[in-house]
Amino acid sequence: MHKFVGVALAAMLAIAGCGGSKEQASSTGAPAKGQRLRFAVIPKALSIPVFNYAKLGAERQAKEYGNVDILWNAPADADQLKQKEILESAITQRVDGIAISALNGDFLTDTINKAIDAGIPVVTWDSDAPKSKRYAFYGVDDFASGKIMGEETIRLLDGKGKVAIITSVGATNLQRRLDGVREALAKAPGIQIVEVFDIKEDVVRCAELIATGTKRYPDLGAWVSVGGWPVFTRNATASIDASKTKVISFDTIQPALDLLREGKVTVLLGQKYFGWGSESVKLLYDIKAGKMPSQQIIDSGVDVVTKDNVDDYATKWKKMEAGS
Amino acid sequence: MNLKKIWEVREFSTVVILALEILFFTWYLWPDGSRSHPFFNAPNFVLIFKYSAIYGIAAVGAAIVIISGGIDLAPGAVMALSGVVASQLFVERGWGLGTSMTTGVLVGLVSGLVTSVLVVVVKLPPFIATLGVMGITRGLAFIITEGRYFDVSSQLLGGWRPFGLPADWVAPIIMILLALVFQFLMTTFQWGRAVFSVGGNETAALFSGIAVNRIKTSVYVISGVLAAVSGVVLVLVQGQGKADLATGYELDIIASAVVGGASLAGGRGSVIGAVLGTLIFGVLRNALPQIPGATFYDRLIVGLVVIVIVVVDQLLLKKRG
Numbered sequence: 001m002h003k004f005v006g007v008a009l010a011a012m013l014a015i016a017g018c019g020g021s022k023e024q025a026s027s028t029g030a031p032a033k034g035q036r037l038r039f040a041v042i043p044k045a046l047s048i049p050v051f052n053y054a055k056l057g058a059e060r061q062a063k064e065y066g067n068v069d070i071l072w073n074a075p076a077d078a079d080q081l082k083q084k085e086i087l088e089s090a091i092t093q094r095v096d097g098i099a100i101s102a103l104n105g106d107f108l109t110d111t112i113n114k115a116i117d118a119g120i121p122v123v124t125w126d127s128d129a130p131k132s133k134r135y136a137f138y139g140v141d142d143f144a145s146g147k148i149m150g151e152e153t154i155r156l157l158d159g160k161g162k163v164a165i166i167t168s169v170g171a172t173n174l175q176r177r178l179d180g181v182r183e184a185l186a187k188a189p190g191i192q193i194v195e196v197f198d199i200k201e202d203v204v205r206c207a208e209l210i211a212t213g214t215k216r217y218p219d220l221g222a223w224v225s226v227g228g229w230p231v232f233t234r235n236a237t238a239s240i241d242a243s244k245t246k247v248i249s250f251d252t253i254q255p256a257l258d259l260l261r262e263g264k265v266t267v268l269l270g271q272k273y274f275g276w277g278s279e280s281v282k283l284l285y286d287i288k289a290g291k292m293p294s295q296q297i298i299d300s301g302v303d304v305v306t307k308d309n310v311d312d313y314a315t316k317w318k319k320m321e322a323g324s
Numbered sequence: 325m326n327l328k329k330i331w332e333v334r335e336f337s338t339v340v341i342l343a344l345e346i347l348f349f350t351w352y353l354w355p356d357g358s359r360s361h362p363f364f365n366a367p368n369f370v371l372i373f374k375y376s377a378i379y380g381i382a383a384v385g386a387a388i389v390i391i392s393g394g395i396d397l398a399p400g401a402v403m404a405l406s407g408v409v410a411s412q413l414f415v416e417r418g419w420g421l422g423t424s425m426t427t428g429v430l431v432g433l434v435s436g437l438v439t440s441v442l443v444v445v446v447k448l449p450p451f452i453a454t455l456g457v458m459g460i461t462r463g464l465a466f467i468i469t470e471g472r473y474f475d476v477s478s479q480l481l482g483g484w485r486p487f488g489l490p491a492d493w494v495a496p497i498i499m500i501l502l503a504l505v506f507q508f509l510m511t512t513f514q515w516g517r518a519v520f521s522v523g524g525n526e527t528a529a530l531f532s533g534i535a536v537n538r539i540k541t542s543v544y545v546i547s548g549v550l551a552a553v554s555g556v557v558l559v560l561v562q563g564q565g566k567a568d569l570a571t572g573y574e575l576d577i578i579a580s581a582v583v584g585g586a587s588l589a590g591g592r593g594s595v596i597g598a599v600l601g602t603l604i605f606g607v608l609r610n611a612l613p614q615i616p617g618a619t620f621y622d623r624l625i626v627g628l629v630v631i632v633i634v635v636v637d638q639l640l641l642k643k644r645g
Contacts, residue, residue, distance in 0.1 A: 035356070035357055035359065036356075038362075040613075046619065046620065069616050070616060071613060071614065071616055072616070072617075072619055073613035073619040074619070076622070076623060077572075079571065079572075080566070080568075080569065081378070081558070081562065081569055081570065082609075084562065085371075085375045085609065085610075086613060088371055088375075089368065089371055089609075089610050089613065091367075092365065092367040092368035092370075092371045093362040093363065093368060093610075093614055094359075094360060094362060095362075104473075104564075106475065106564075107473075107562075107563070107564050107566075110477060110563065170473075170568075200568070
């Protein structure tokens with residue numbers, strides 16, 4: 001009986017083995033007129049809420065062009081190997097362009113280069129793969145935004161106190177933000193970083209760490225989070241006494257703005273969530289039409305949101321969400 | 325082999341489902357105009373094999389453990405640890421490629437032995453024993469890396485061609501060879517038949533003179549070693565040793581073995597079936613994202629596939645009597 005299955009396996013391998021040379025020849029060039037463009041847009045994970053706005057942005061832009069299909073795909077959780085598999089299948093499936101937010105830029109560098117060599121343009125967004133040959137990166141200047149967070153922290157704490165930082169180890173962009181925070185905080189000798197917590201892109205783990213950290217450091221001046229995990233849920237910050245401890249966090253999607261209004265959170269840094277999707281699609285579309293990006297790093301800028309401007313920001317957001 | 329006999333082959337339903345799956349996606353994803361087929365093309369099949377092999381090599385071991393009536397929850401963690409050890413020795417300690425990778429595989433041997441001792445000597449249920457080993461091996465991987473990773477690809481450089489083959493073929497070839505070897509061992513050797521007997525009825529096996537403890541030791545050691553081979557292959561092909569790689573893969577591996585005909589009650593199953601099971605999931609992972617909007621259905625479909633295949637398999641089993 002193993003013979004039968006063995007033959008089946010051998011046959012499949014034979015299919016896989018032959019004709020390997022064909023792909024190199026047919027991989028480049030603009031699509032024929034009237035043909036639809038298929039862009040693979042790959043976030044870090046399906047389980048991270050901010051990326052839904054990127055999806056909205058990408059799909060809206062695709063609709064505007066009329067001849068673009070968005071293949072939105074990512075690992076369910078932040079699984080680097082699965083993300084690489086998705087990227088590689090986008091290449092063998094010969095999509096017309098790839099826009100990716102890299103979980104681990106170095107891990108994907110070879111594969112991104114392979115895509116470029118196969119004639120598939122790649123742009124990165126949100127999280128870059130700086131060593132790769134990708135055409136462009138659209139996102140925040142992570143180091144600068146980290147510095148903003150650090151400076152806001154110094155301002156809020158009057159230059160003295162204990163600070164705990166929340167990050168997720170592995171992603172280049174988060175590391176850059178962390179470096180920025182550290183550099184800014186180093187300018188205030190009265191500020192002491194008590195710990196840098198790795199929450200592994202896990203919102204629940206983040207809530208747990210904040211709860212235990214709050215107990216361990218009752219005199220903590222501020223939590224600084226280089227990702228939006230503390231503000232993605234209502235209860236993550238519940239254990240914090242807002243009169244004693246400030247929260248400075250990345251990301252502004254709800255319930256973050258409500259938490260800001262309620263005083264649970266003091267400063268939020270908003271990214272161009274819709275732009276991640278729409279700008280990436282625009283970049284790919286232009287590249288396919290022969291128009292190269294004007295620069296490799298396209299700084300999207302950040303919105304610093306505090307109690308003073310939260311209502312303006314919310315109004316702007318609603319407009320974006322509705323697509324007007 | 326006549327038609328009736330083929331119907332009775334254990335792996336039959338798995339092969340049929342795999343074939344139907346490939347046919348379906350080939351039809352559904354048929355390209356318009358002059359565009360080449362996005363799914364049914366040679367490089368894409370190599371890719372499916374390449375990623376399925378990561379699960380498939382370990383699934384060979386998992387199937388054998390399940391046939392023996394046990395369960396192994398450690399493969400994902402063992403993959404990570406063996407990969408981390410092998411890549412650290414290679415990148416940081418400057419060991420040779422061969423010795424580093426062999427040491428990585430030995431990690432699996434040790435973890436398999438530890439599991440065996442816990443199951444055979446300490447008499448822990450395999451679920452608990454391997455749950456513990458899973459935590460320990462994953463923990464060691466994190467302790468070794470401290471959140472870093474070891475970049476093997478920078479040392480191997482682009483043109484790494486073992487035995488003159490493209491690097492992408494390494495994992496599939498190892499998977500197919502191991503599947504054939506263990507299928508042969510399981511079906512024609514006394515050891516293989518003993519594994520089936522132990523899983524079918526341990527007491528009966530004991531009374532018929534089978535060294536049950538020795539058989540149990542062997543299956544956990546094999547499972548550990550094969551998971552480690554998966555881990556080493558993962559590092560070689562993917563280029564990084566990292567502590568959080570392959571997190572949660574043990575469940576995918578067990579699911580593959582079950583879809584391939586293995587019964588969690590023990591006593592039945594197939595090594596080749598387990599490998600076919602990984603290919604069924606591999607095709608799903610590869611093709612579903614091609615359909616706009618389908619990505620969120622991925623998990624649901626995988627769950628349904630597991631249930632449907634096992635139900636069909638049981639119906640066929642009843643029919644066979």
